[in-house]
Amino acid sequence: xRTLAAILLTVLAAVGGPAGANEAVPTAQDPVAAKRSVxxxxxxxxxxxxxxxxxxxxxELAVDLRRQINEQIAAGRTDAEIVGFMTDRYGxxxxxxxxxxxxxxxxxxxxxxxxxLAVLVLRRALRQQAETPAPVPLTGDERARATRLxxxxxxxxxxxxx
Amino acid sequence: xxxxxxxxxxxxVLLGFLFVGLKLNPREVPSPLIGKPVPEFTLPQLHEPAKxxxxxxxxxxxxLLNVWASWCVSCRDEHPLLVDFAKNHQVAIVGLxxxxxxxxxxxxxxxxxxxxxxxxxxxEGRVGIDFGVYGVPETFVIDKQGVIRYKQIGAVxxxxxxxxxxxxxxxxDQG
Numbered sequence: 001x002r003t004l005a006a007i008l009l010t011v012l013a014a015v016g017g018p019a020g021a022n023e024a025v026p027t028a029q030d031p032v033a034a035k036r037s038v039x040x041x042x043x044x045x046x047x048x049x050x051x052x053x054x055x056x057x058x059x060e061l062a063v064d065l066r067r068q069i070n071e072q073i074a075a076g077r078t079d080a081e082i083v084g085f086m087t088d089r090y091g092x093x094x095x096x097x098x099x100x101x102x103x104x105x106x107x108x109x110x111x112x113x114x115x116x117l118a119v120l121v122l123r124r125a126l127r128q129q130a131e132t133p134a135p136v137p138l139t140g141d142e143r144a145r146a147t148r149l150x151x152x153x154x155x156x157x158x159x160x161x162x
Numbered sequence: 163x164x165x166x167x168x169x170x171x172x173x174x175v176l177l178g179f180l181f182v183g184l185k186l187n188p189r190e191v192p193s194p195l196i197g198k199p200v201p202e203f204t205l206p207q208l209h210e211p212a213k214x215x216x217x218x219x220x221x222x223x224x225x226l227l228n229v230w231a232s233w234c235v236s237c238r239d240e241h242p243l244l245v246d247f248a249k250n251h252q253v254a255i256v257g258l259x260x261x262x263x264x265x266x267x268x269x270x271x272x273x274x275x276x277x278x279x280x281x282x283x284x285x286e287g288r289v290g291i292d293f294g295v296y297g298v299p300e301t302f303v304i305d306k307q308g309v310i311r312y313k314q315i316g317a318v319x320x321x322x323x324x325x326x327x328x329x330x331x332x333x334x335d336q337g
Binding site: 047048050060061064065068087088089090091092093 | 188189191192193194195261286287288291292293294296297
């Protein structure tokens, strides 16, 4: 196990070394800034591979946008300003959590409305079921006739099986 | 019978949504830049890096900005259309050579023809970000006041050119 780890580390150092040297992206040095950078990047959709955030994607555009975020953090911009920079260029679609607007009301209220509709339909169905009158019990004659019919049926079945 | 009418209606509505959804392209994200002034930039020209270009110099003209790169496969698809367009129309096409190597870009144009009035080199893709570029090729129609009026995401097609871009250019030229 230990040798394996040593080999892995050596390989990583060999591969990571030169790649790191070529890296044009200045990573945020200060841990607070680095955390902010990652949090911002997680909120933003990568438009090239739309189901990944900028933090996850390795598309070139995502790399460039991470660089933008780092530079803007270093320049002292606030989170809102940086998000504004992205939406000015790429629209609200870059945000995984879209803002509440006239155009997005249905998006936000839709699930609630569907739930409400489902509850209403369920209530109506339950009420209809409650209103259906309970079955009237059989009278003595009817019960005797039913028993006779069932017996005949059972006997016929036995005959057929033979 | 009537108890099936409601579920059937819901089903039809759902079918309608799905049918429309089938024809939408999730890659075509509407650009917030439409109706906004073209982002300002100054970039070196591809063929004469000593000379700079800035959109300011296009004021008073309707022009196209086409984002392209020699590494971009769809750019090859649309290229003959642009070459043809440049031959037949007096509309300036500025090429934004996006994240490309200038040598590769020049060789590409030499081989396939150069429809551009001029191209500028956006080596790091920063101007591309200002234009909200996420899928090369992209084409912008910019009016005389320097306002972006239309954005074509992906390769320019004959349909887009004849149906949208050309009528828009004619309309803007009158204004």
